[in-house]
Amino acid sequence: MSSDAAAIPAAESGRLAVGIDIGGTSTRAGVVDEQGQILDKVRTQTPATASALETCLDRAVGELRERWPIEAVGLAIAGFLTPDRQTVRFSPHLPWREAAVAADLTERIGLPVFLEHDANAAAVAELHYGAAARGHNTLVLAIGTGIGAGLLLDGELYRGSFGVAPELGHLRLVPEGRPCACGKFGCWERYCSGTALVDHVVELVADGAGGGSALAREIGEDPGSLTGRRVAAAAQDGDPLAVAAFAEFARWLGLGLAMIGDIFDPDLVVLAGGLGAASSLFLDEAREHYRAMLTGAGHRKTARIRSTQLGEAAGVIGAADVARRELRAAPGG
Numbered sequence: 249m250s251s252d253a254a255a256i257p258a259a260e261s262g263r264l265a266v267g268i269d270i271g272g273t274s275t276r277a278g279v280v281d282e283q284g285q286i287l288d289k290v291r292t293q294t295p296a297t298a299s300a301l302e303t304c305l306d307r308a309v310g311e312l313r314e315r316w317p318i319e320a321v322g323l324a325i326a327g328f329l330t331p332d333r334q335t336v337r338f339s340p341h342l343p344w345r346e347a348a349v350a351a352d353l354t355e356r357i358g359l360p361v362f363l364e365h366d367a368n369a370a371a372v373a374e375l376h377y378g379a380a381a382r383g384h385n386t387l388v389l390a391i392g393t394g395i396g397a398g399l400l401l402d403g404e405l406y407r408g409s410f411g412v413a414p415e416l417g418h419l420r421l422v423p424e425g426r427p428c429a430c431g432k433f434g435c436w437e438r439y440c441s442g443t444a445l446v447d448h449v450v451e452l453v454a455d456g457a458g459g460g461s462a463l464a465r466e467i468g469e470d471p472g473s474l475t476g477r478r479v480a481a482a483a484q485d486g487d488p489l490a491v492a493a494f495a496e497f498a499r500w501l502g503l504g505l506a507m508i509g510d511i512f513d514p515d516l517v518v519l520a521g522g523l524g525a526a527s528s529l530f531l532d533e534a535r536e537h538y539r540a541m542l543t544g545a546g547h548r549k550t551a552r553i554r555s556t557q558l559g560e561a562a563g564v565i566g567a568a569d570v571a572r573r574e575l576r577a578a579p580g581g
């Protein structure tokens with residue numbers, strides 16, 4: 249584990265909680281204070297089995313606990329939780345299935361452990377400490393490998409009737425479109441994500457684009473090497489193929505946001521995740537598409553679309569924030 253301690257005395261920080269963002273490949277844990285500042289952090293690979301993952305989480309908290317007076321732990325999880333948020337029902341990238349994670353880890357770690365969907369955790373963090381602070385009805389869209397969405401209606405998380413809303417990344421925008429890991433075809437995130445950027449590049453090359461593109465030459469040499477990050481870096485350098493891939497991305501982002509805009513009429517959209525932090529590459533174009541594709545375009549007020557203020561730390565900060573608030577709401581908290 250790598251660690252990074254900051255020299256802020258605990259007395260100035262209020263109550264401390266650990267937030268843990270469990271990604272498919274890496275797990276990040278941070279000690280977060282009441283101002284949303286990360287005081288200390290550890291990062292580790294995410295193990296493949298449930299027992300190894302639980303050992304890893306116990307160790308990460310144990311390491312941070314040696315240095316800080318921690319009161320609670322929050323886990324940000326990409327997956328379906330039960331409505332009481334005690335059990336992980338299913339997570340595509342994690343080993344837990346119908347696992348009573350909150351109770352098991354509370355007992356094992358010896359601190360109260362709370363669970364939250366990762367996009368909801370990011371939305372809560374942006375609401376309390378970041379770009380969603382002034383929103384009334386806010387959509388927080390975390391765009392990375394896929395799309396995670398958190399919806400804040402009147403400042404409260406909207407969870408749906410059975411605790412799994414909103415799965416906006418898997419709205420089917422293209423009938424018979426690209427296959428998705430969820431089992432469906434044509435999902436929004438297959439056209440608007442880091443993975444989708446790679447697919448846009450490959451399709452553009454297949455259609456004969458790519459003349460004068462360094463990216464096209466790289467793909468010709470090693471087709472499997474392309475990543476969303478590489479496409480973003482090439483677009484920053486003005487590579488025409490990468491710029492064209494981002495134009496496609498912006499079109500699909502605007503189209504999806506317009507559909508969601510017609511349902512929820514939000515006043516604010518916050519773009520988070522790895523690509524949200526790189527929004528200078530597509531934000532203006534996506535805004536134009538969004539405004540043009542809304543029903544009654546030109547005759548209604550439209551949501552502001554902003555980039556994240558917390559970047560990829562939002563999951564850690566939000567998970568800790570959820571844990572601290574749940575602890576305070578509990579009897580005797």
Ligand SMILES: [Zn+2]
Binds near residue numbers: 417428429430432435
């Ligand atoms: Zn899908």
